[in-house]
Amino acid sequence: MTAAIATMEPETATTREVSSLAGKYLTFALAGEEYGLPVLKVREIIKILDITVVPQAPPHVKGVINLRGKVIPVVDLRLKFGFASQDYDERTCIIVIEVALQSSKVMMGVVVDAVSEVLTITSDEIEATPDFGEHVNTEFMRGVAKIKGRVKFLLDLDRIFGGVATLL
Amino acid sequence: MAKQSKPSSREVIDSALNRLLCDLALGDGGKLDVANRSSELVMLVVGLGSPALDSLIGDVAVASNVRDLEPALAAFSEAWNVWTPESEQASGPAAGPAPAAREASAAVAPTPAPAAPASNAPSRVDEDIAALQGDPELAAMFVGEALDHLSSIEACVLQLEASPGDTKLLNDIFRPFHTVKGNAGALGVTRVQELAHKVENLLDLCRSGRHTLGPAETDAVLEAVDVLTALINDIQARLNGQPGTDLEPRRWTLMDVVDGLVNGTSAVARPADAPVEARPHESANSTQSSPLGDSTPASDPTPRRNQGRRAEDVAGQAVKVDTRKLDNLVDMVGELVIAQAIIQEDPALLKTADERLTRNLSQLKRITSDLQKNAMSMRMVPIRQTFQKMARLVRDLSKKSGKSVDLVLSGEDTELDRRVVEDINDPLMHMVRNSMDHGIEDAERRATSGKRPEGRLALSAYHQGGNIVIAIADDGAGLNSERILAKAVSQGLVRPNDTLTPSEIHQLIFRPGFSTAEKITEISGRGVGMDVVRRNIDALRGRIEIQSTIGQGTTFLIKLPLTLAILDGLVLGVGTQRFVMPTFGVRESLRPVPEQVHTVQGRPCMMQVRDKLVPLVWLAELFGIQGRETEPCRAVVVVIEDDGHQVGLMVDGLLGKQEVVIKSLGEAFGQMSGVAGGAILGDGRVGLILDAHGIVGRTRGEGSRAA
Numbered sequence: 001m002t003a004a005i006a007t008m009e010p011e012t013a014t015t016r017e018v019s020s021l022a023g024k025y026l027t028f029a030l031a032g033e034e035y036g037l038p039v040l041k042v043r044e045i046i047k048i049l050d051i052t053v054v055p056q057a058p059p060h061v062k063g064v065i066n067l068r069g070k071v072i073p074v075v076d077l078r079l080k081f082g083f084a085s086q087d088y089d090e091r092t093c094i095i096v097i098e099v100a101l102q103s104s105k106v107m108m109g110v111v112v113d114a115v116s117e118v119l120t121i122t123s124d125e126i127e128a129t130p131d132f133g134e135h136v137n138t139e140f141m142r143g144v145a146k147i148k149g150r151v152k153f154l155l156d157l158d159r160i161f162g163g164v165a166t167l168l
Numbered sequence: 169m170a171k172q173s174k175p176s177s178r179e180v181i182d183s184a185l186n187r188l189l190c191d192l193a194l195g196d197g198g199k200l201d202v203a204n205r206s207s208e209l210v211m212l213v214v215g216l217g218s219p220a221l222d223s224l225i226g227d228v229a230v231a232s233n234v235r236d237l238e239p240a241l242a243a244f245s246e247a248w249n250v251w252t253p254e255s256e257q258a259s260g261p262a263a264g265p266a267p268a269a270r271e272a273s274a275a276v277a278p279t280p281a282p283a284a285p286a287s288n289a290p291s292r293v294d295e296d297i298a299a300l301q302g303d304p305e306l307a308a309m310f311v312g313e314a315l316d317h318l319s320s321i322e323a324c325v326l327q328l329e330a331s332p333g334d335t336k337l338l339n340d341i342f343r344p345f346h347t348v349k350g351n352a353g354a355l356g357v358t359r360v361q362e363l364a365h366k367v368e369n370l371l372d373l374c375r376s377g378r379h380t381l382g383p384a385e386t387d388a389v390l391e392a393v394d395v396l397t398a399l400i401n402d403i404q405a406r407l408n409g410q411p412g413t414d415l416e417p418r419r420w421t422l423m424d425v426v427d428g429l430v431n432g433t434s435a436v437a438r439p440a441d442a443p444v445e446a447r448p449h450e451s452a453n454s455t456q457s458s459p460l461g462d463s464t465p466a467s468d469p470t471p472r473r474n475q476g477r478r479a480e481d482v483a484g485q486a487v488k489v490d491t492r493k494l495d496n497l498v499d500m501v502g503e504l505v506i507a508q509a510i511i512q513e514d515p516a517l518l519k520t521a522d523e524r525l526t527r528n529l530s531q532l533k534r535i536t537s538d539l540q541k542n543a544m545s546m547r548m549v550p551i552r553q554t555f556q557k558m559a560r561l562v563r564d565l566s567k568k569s570g571k572s573v574d575l576v577l578s579g580e581d582t583e584l585d586r587r588v589v590e591d592i593n594d595p596l597m598h599m600v601r602n603s604m605d606h607g608i609e610d611a612e613r614r615a616t617s618g619k620r621p622e623g624r625l626a627l628s629a630y631h632q633g634g635n636i637v638i639a640i641a642d643d644g645a646g647l648n649s650e651r652i653l654a655k656a657v658s659q660g661l662v663r664p665n666d667t668l669t670p671s672e673i674h675q676l677i678f679r680p681g682f683s684t685a686e687k688i689t690e691i692s693g694r695g696v697g698m699d700v701v702r703r704n705i706d707a708l709r710g711r712i713e714i715q716s717t718i719g720q721g722t723t724f725l726i727k728l729p730l731t732l733a734i735l736d737g738l739v740l741g742v743g744t745q746r747f748v749m750p751t752f753g754v755r756e757s758l759r760p761v762p763e764q765v766h767t768v769q770g771r772p773c774m775m776q777v778r779d780k781l782v783p784l785v786w787l788a789e790l791f792g793i794q795g796r797e798t799e800p801c802r803a804v805v806v807v808i809e810d811d812g813h814q815v816g817l818m819v820d821g822l823l824g825k826q827e828v829v830i831k832s833l834g835e836a837f838g839q840m841s842g843v844a845g846g847a848i849l850g851d852g853r854v855g856l857i858l859d860a861h862g863i864v865g866r867t868r869g870e871g872s873r874a875a
Binding site for chain 1: 499500503744745790791792793831832833834836837840842843845846848852853854855856
């Protein structure tokens with residue numbers, strides 16, 4: 001896998017990063033693929049509920065929900081990653097996560113197809129994100145975990161949602 | 169003071185000196201502690217009025233860090249141990265104190281002569297910043313405390329002006345100056361320390377009766393408050409990496425003025441000052457029996473002073489709480505109230521015949537609403553401070569314009585939401601300026617119309633039917649409707665043959681760019697101001713009303729909601745979504761009949777509401793969502809108004825009127841036009857709160873683009 005990385009600089013960087021990636025992950029399904037989120041970022045998991053549409057928001061921002069008196073934004077991860085959208089069903093969940101936006105930490109909901117399980121992933125099982133070529137954007141991934149023959153992509157939430165001032 | 173040094177003063181100074189030496193030796197206690205101790209000691213020693221000790225203690229006073237403080241203190245304690253009042257008597261006590269104080273003040277001035285202040289200014293500023301940069305927490309504490317002190321000083325100075333000779337007030341001014349100086353010295357903020365020290369010297373002379381606190385002194389002290397506030401704000405800005413302003417010229421000018429006043433002490437010893445000088449001994453009591461038999465202000469100052477003291481007592485028992493925590497609490501309680509209402513309205517419970525359950529539920533309701541009232545009251549602060557700022561403004565303006573004006577304050581204890589108090593400051597300032605400049609006439613014109621030469625400006629705050637009203641009333645010339653109308657016509661704001669009601673004419677002064685003042689004065693008349701006032705008040709969801717009688721004066725009534733956390737809104741339905749339109753932006757709502765609606769290219773675009781044409785817009789279209797109705801006559805039109813422009817908002821239905829707790833959508837969404845926030849509705853879903861200003865703006869913007 002590492003051989004696929006052409007230049008030296010990212011290689012050393014990612015190897016160092018990989019060893020710090022071990023830990024507990026919440027895994028979930030998205031368009032038939034498996035993804036993992038660091039469990040420490042997850043606040044709670046709720047069943048899909050009515051989402052209030054916010055005008056002028058990009059398509060992947062589904063709107064806002066009431067989370068016990070707090071109004072939080074909800075993002076559809078399928079649309080964010082460019083998958084086709086799918087009607088929500090009883091397995092659809094909103095994972096409430098905390099990400100660091102520009103100046104503060106904010107809570108937001110992420111719509112996924114289904115939540116799988118919480119896994120403890122050791123550093124042996126994790127590899128740096130391979131280079132899939134131009135067609136796959138690997139910028140949001142921290143690494144890849146191989147568990148029992150299945151591959152799970154570990155996501156970097158702050159990279160996905162943080163850094164930008166707003167979702168709009 | 170010199171005569172009052174009793175035998176016990178030796179013990180007092182001994183113990184102060186000891187404590188300070190202990191603190192230094194042990195190296196414990198914060199920098200501020202040491203500074204306070206050392207300034208305490210300095211005060212005591214200066215109080216003795218010994219020139220010999222004064223020069224030594226002067227070194228202690230100006231020591232800005234422990235390294236300088238230790239040797240200075242050692243030198244002083246050596247001299248102190250052999251010093252006796254008798255040894256001083258021999259060298260002539262009478263002439264002693266004043267020059268000594270001057271010496272001390274001279275010692276504080278930087279070694280490079282003040283003649284070249286500009287050249288060394290930047291480095292001094294950098295030094296101050298460097299001194300604070302090491303410990304941001306301490307710096308923040310210093311800034312916060314200093315600003316608190318300065319605002320309390322300002323209030324006291326204004327009170328003192330009204331009741332001259334009040335020694336308690338003078339002390340209340342002296343003490344915070346002293347603390348600011350001490351803290352600044354301890355942290356090495358030498359620019360602040362120098363200035364505070366000079367003013368403190370001046371005040372000390374006044375306190376001991378060696379100098380009279382006249383208008384020049386009051387001005388200097390007020391200017392000092394301004395300069396110090398500016399200095400400290402500047403320091404804070406620089407610490408936050410923002411560009412600063414150069415305040416050195418202003419600071420040096422002021423320091424020269426203060427020096428001039430201090431040095432003039434002995435030279436201008438007017439015999440008229442005698443009664444004041446005689447007073448310090450009975451100071452602790454009251455000034456009600458003031459021998460300075462000025463009859464006019466005598467009744468006025470007393471209640472004001474008492475109020476000042478009451479505010480002080482209250483402050484003593486207060487707890488400082490992060491406003492975010494408070495806002496959180498208020499939010500949660502708001503949710504609780506809504507949750508409680510949902511339960512109360514639950515069909516299952518409405519059907520119940522269980523008496524105990526019903527009783528318990530109403531008990532819950534009572535507690536919830538009490539809790540809400542309490543939580544709300546925590547955000548409330550009295551408007552006193554804002555009014556006091558106006559007192560200062562009126563004083564300065566009346567000096568500048570030469571109009572003498574009596575300011576009457578009432579209802580200073582009326583409580584408003586903290587944010588309202590902060591945000592009302594600027595509009596109120598504009599309006600006071602406006603009343604002073606355009607409202608109240610000059611003395612000659614007042615005399616010809618048979619009025620008292622002094623203008624009267626009354627600021628009051630009171631509750632009225634769920635609103636808080638702030639009234640600004642002047643007894644000036646009143647609004648000249650004809651002139652306003654003529655001006656508005658000439659500026660194209662209204663058509664010549666439009667018929668306007670008197671109140672509509674008055675409201676014209678809030679239009680952008682409107683000003684009837686024939687000359688632009690330093691105070692106002694540039695046509696900016698009143699529209700800003702209106703915008704600020706709108707942002708607070710308030711209204712301004714004007715009552716004016718020509719020749720008798722004008723009263724502006726600012727009506728504000730009790731709280732900003734809760735909003736009264738109409739719930740509108742569009743497709744599956746619901747929206748909340750704040751009621752203050754709604755003029756009316758109606759279901760149009762076909763004759764009212766005019767179409768352009770087959771699309772409904774205008775509606776006749778009585779004699780007015782109102783542009784129509786589908787909310788669903790505006791927000792890009794799916795609505796149920798597409799036929800205007802089956803929709804409900806909600807006519808909203810912003811800044812005089814009306815727009816008919818077409819929605820599927822009107823679902824009711826409801827109080828909602830306003831929630832921010834969070835920084836994730838940034839600024840959105842047309843949406844002011846979110847609210848949790850009765851069924852737990854989120855409804856977006858609409859913003860009339862944004863919607864009207866967008867409709868107009870799109871209209872002009874299409875044209």
